[in-house]
Amino acid sequence: MNKCVYASILVLLVIGCKETQVRQSDFVPFKKPVTLSTTTEAVEKKPWEYEISPKKEVVEERKEGIPDKFVYPEERKKPEPSLHKPEYTGDKIDVALNFDNAEIKDVLQVILGEILNVNYILDRRVGGTINLHATGQVYKEELLSMLNTLLYVYDFAIIKDGDLYRVLPKAESRQEANIVISGDKIPPWSKDIIIQIVPLQYENPKNLNATIKPFMTGIGNIVTHGDSPYIILIETASNMEKLLTLVKTFDVPFFAGKAVKFYDFKYVDARNMAKDLAAIAQSMGGKVGGEGEFNFVPFSDTNKMLIATRVPELLPKIDLWIKNVDVPPSELEEELKIYVYKVQHQKAETIVPVLTQIYNEKMAAQPKPLGKKQLEAMKIVADSKTNTIVVKALPSDYRGIKAIIEAIDATPQQVFIEVLILEVDLKSNLDYGTEWSLKMGSTKLFGLGDLQRTAETPAISFAKGNFEILMDILATNSNTKILSAPHILVRDEQPANIQVGSEVPILSSSGQQTGTTVTFEQVQYRDTGIILTVTPHIGENDFVTLEIKQEVSNAEETTTGVSNSPTFSTRKAGTSLVIKSGHTISLGGIIEQKNEKRISKIPLLGDIPFLGNLFKSTSIANKRTELIMLITPYIANDAEEADSLTNAFQKKLKEIEPLITQRVNEVQKY
Missing domain, CATH: 3.55.50.30 (Phage tail protein beta-alpha-beta fold)
Known part of the structure; x- marks a missing residue:
């Protein structure tokens, strides 16, 4: 009997507990969406990293408890009750x-x-x-x-x-x-x-x-x-x-009176859907973006989209638009189709090998499905003449292929490189070169201020731009000549070549035609002068890695006994360094020694044949010069920035012309 009573009480307690439970539909807690990952550590994505995942035909239903729609009230606060009707005291x-x-x-x-x-x-x-x-x-x-x-x-x-x-x-x-x-x-x-x-x-x-x-x-x-x-x-x-x-x-929050809703897409791309919905809204007179009625924000990583609107009543209409577009492909749509993609910034023949490695299985012969016709293999071909990629694939596969192409064919960044090539006469405190003077602590040599050496390379970095440095040099040292001031705009990861010099002919071979007295000679040309190759690599936080190859070569009279062939003196240097955009790197240490023949004579008398030697003297002067290159990279994110940098460069050149002329005139006086 007691057991029955206890059992009855236990059943009533269980029933009571069930009746007091809160139903999920009555209370929906706000939770932070959870992202599942196969790794135990969070991976931080860089701005230049892309993640392209294959499309899932079956998307899991949204978990209960994670709302997909938020409607924010107006939140128009009113001041405290008015005291507009004054309560006067005393007698009238x-x-x-x-x-x-x-x-x-x-x-x-x-x-x-x-x-x-x-x-x-x-x-x-x-x-x-x-x-x-x-x-x-x-x-x-x-x-x-x-x-x-x-x-x-x-x-x-x-x-x-x-x-x-x-x-x-x-x-x-x-x-x-x-x-x-x-x-x-x-x-x-x-x-x-x-x-x-x-x-x-x-x-x-x-x-x-x-x-x-x-x-x-x-x-x-x-x-x-x-x-x-x-x-x-x-x-x-x-x-x-x-x-x-x-x-x-x-004085209300920016989201007051707005509604926000998240959408998951099963069959269409969120980025394309955002563009299509914006076109639909604009065609109906709506404004998109900024202070408009609609804002469409796609998330490519999860293929979701956030829609914010100032008119919450429009969300049901947006639901209807999406419902009619995000539909599974029909059997006809799952047949192979041909797509042509015009590559904008890269070369088509360099992108196709990447795609073929990813889709090599689908490009092989496909087995025949049971009860269906044989499917053709996927094909991806590059047309180098038109720089296009031709793809024959299923629509579902092409969406992934297109996403990869767009990620690779992104608008590349560019680097505007300013170069100043100077020749400095090594005199007095410069006898051992500019680098030696800087090593010995003469950092105020040219009025350059604080300098910073770059490891053990012959490079010194400046927080100033190269034109500011040049103005300091010309203001304190008259023995400086500008040999060249080239500037070039180059794509990221691509080499830029700058050459200041000439091509020297070299006799490579000579001979005589058989049975005749006619001789022939074959001549080759070799580049000489200053040859500079700079390859920029744009990093984060406006830093640029520069791979620099420097060559200085001269053609001199032969000393090898081979007639009609000059001797070349070549000096090369190479380095790799990291510098911030807008800062200047200085490359020096290439010192040249020349023996100059100087003749001093009395005017007119020194020009008399034979007797003129009595009125003139000849001396050999030892002249030592150092070649200095000032290189300044500027990151140009678009064409407008590139034009602005070019105009600024030309303006600076005009500013230094009077100072250069003044220094030349001062040197000529002495």
């Missing part, structure tokens, strides 16, 4: 005021001095005539407000200072206001001028300035302080309620 008094063209001073004496019996001070600028007619019973405070309102018309105001009332010009009354209220509480109704400090939660104070100013009286003013989230209102207490109502109307 009988008044009968009839003033026609009366002096303001006389009217003030009657009302303030005789009726209200208060102490007051008149500013010496208070004057003029006034008209006032009022009869009946009024409170003393009400009569004072009536007088203040009338004085506003004549550009005067009454300011209460303790038990003293001051009458002064209205323009100065706000500086004399001594009632300060902090917060958004509406003050009691009166004609007193008050200062109210109103805190803002969402809106920028500067934006509210233009909105509120038109609703202020002539005595009012609004003050903002930098980025501080406060506005200071100077106004009569009677008009402050209207201003505070305006502030609360516009």
Whole structure:
């Protein structure tokens, strides 16, 4: 018997527990969406990384508890209850005021001095005539407000200072206001001028300035302080309620009154869907983006899309649009089709090998499905003449192929490279070269300021641009010549070649035709001078890795005994370094020594044959020069930036021309 009783109680407890459970439909908690990963550590994606996943024909249903739609209320806050109807205290008094063209001073004496019996001070600028007619019973405070309102018309105001009332010009009354209220509480109704400090939660104070100013009286003013989230209102207490109502109307969060909904797509690409929905909305007169009615934000990694709208009632219509587009492909659509993709920035023949490695299984012969016709193999071909990729594939497969092509064929970044090639005469403190002088601590040698060496390479980096450095050099050293100032715009990861010099002919072979006396010679040409190859690699945070190859070669008279063939002296240097966009790297250390023949003679006498040697002297001067290259890379993200950098470069060249001419003239004097 006891066992039966216990069993009955247990059953009732279980039933009771079930009845008290909260149903999922009654309470939907807000949870953060969870992303499942096969790795145990989160992988941070770089801006240049892409993830392209195959499309899933079957998408899991959304888990309960994760809402896909949010509707935010208007959140238009109202100020506290108005005190617009003043509650005057005391007894009413009988008044009968009839003033026609009366002096303001006389009217003030009657009302303030005789009726209200208060102490007051008149500013010496208070004057003029006034008209006032009022009869009946009024409170003393009400009569004072009536007088203040009338004085506003004549550009005067009454300011209460303790038990003293001051009458002064209205323009100065706000500086004399001594009632300060902090917060958004509406003050009691009166004609007193008050200062109210109103805190803002969402809106920028500067934006509210233009909105509120038109609703202020002539005595009012609004003050903002930098980025501080406060506005200071100077106004009569009677008009402050209207201003505070305006502030609360516009001081709302950016998402107030908007609806946001997430969409999962099974069969279409979220990015394409965003473009199509934007086109549909615009065709119906809607505005997309910014302050428009719609904002479509696709997420390519998860193939989802967020739609934000200022009109929540439009979401059901958007649901209908998507429902008619995101449908499974029909059997006809799953037949092989031919697609042609025009490659914009890369070469088609370099992209196709990547695609063939990814889709090599589908490009092989396909087995025949049971009960269906034989499927052809996928084909991907590059046409180098038109730089296009021709794809024969299923529509579902082509979506993935297109995504890969778009990721590879993205608009490449470019680097604008400025180069200044200088030749410096090594004299006095430069006898051992500029690099040696910098090593020994002479960092103020050219007025360059602080320098920083780059590891053990013959390179020194400057925070200045190369033109600023050049101006410093020319201003402190007249033994500097500009050999060349080339500039070039090059794509990221591509080499840029700069050559300043000439092609020298070399006799490669000679001979005589058989049976004749005709001789022939074969000549080859070799590049000489300054040859610079720079390959940029753009990194993050505006840093650029530069691979630099530098060659300086000269053709000299042969010393090998081979006639008609010059001897080449070649000096090469190579380095790889990292520098920030807009900073300058200096490459030096290539020193050349020349023996110059100098002749000094007496004019006219030194030119006499044979006897002229008596009036002239010949000397051999040892001249040592160092070649310095200043290289400055600038990252150009688009064509406008490239044009801007080019124009700035040309402007700088014009700026240094007068200084170069001045230095040349100074050298020629000596």
